[in-house]
Amino acid sequence: MDVKELAEKLELKVLCGKNLEREISGCYCGDLLSWVMSRAQEGDVWLTVMGNINSVGVAVLADVACIVLTENAALDEDALKRAEQNDVIILQTEKNSYQMAAAISKMI
């Protein structure tokens, strides 16, 4: 499954990302960045409420497939800019991380 399919099926809002054809291999939830940095796997969907520029940095370095901002957490303007520069896909949902993770686990 790729991010495009995930976004369509779970009705996620696309905040950033032109090409959504990135394969998804798993999922990781967390808001503490150095925790995420070392535990999230390449290709994971990352569920978080952290929409600042540092999240984008972590997403780039950890090579996650995309960031999903849960509970409609806001994306900072400078974070959006950095994400555009680095081709990081960012999605948003009103669901919380638990609900989102449960839905994703049924799909992959």
Place this chain on the structure above:
Amino acid sequence: MEEVKLHYDVNAYDFTCAGEASGKLKRSLKDLGFDASLVRKVAIAVYEAEINMVIHADGGVIDATITPECITVVLADKGPGIPDVELAMKEGYSTAPENVRSLGFGAGMGLPNIKKYTDEMNIDTEIGVGTTITLKIYNQ
């Protein structure tokens, strides 16, 4: 491949740039053809050390020396130094102030992550003078 040397400056308290040096280094290693899992290890370790220079010190400089066998990265700051290195290395130990915790930092996992993802890690620190962290990751 000849030996490649790269240098980056890291600004203090500038979160808009934090992670930029490790991102650039990551790209360079990829372009040099290093294996993705090695690139990831270097990127994570250098990111953590870079962020520490931004949060806990007054910024600093990063020097990377790249050979086909080994990646060596030296991160030097002129910050306050680390009073108790053994304590700082413990998972969960953090002196990060509230304003950076709200950004997602302060789990106290940075230094343990560096240890986990490098083959050699050395911390040279002096109170009031600064901290120099040297990392080595072998390409096997």
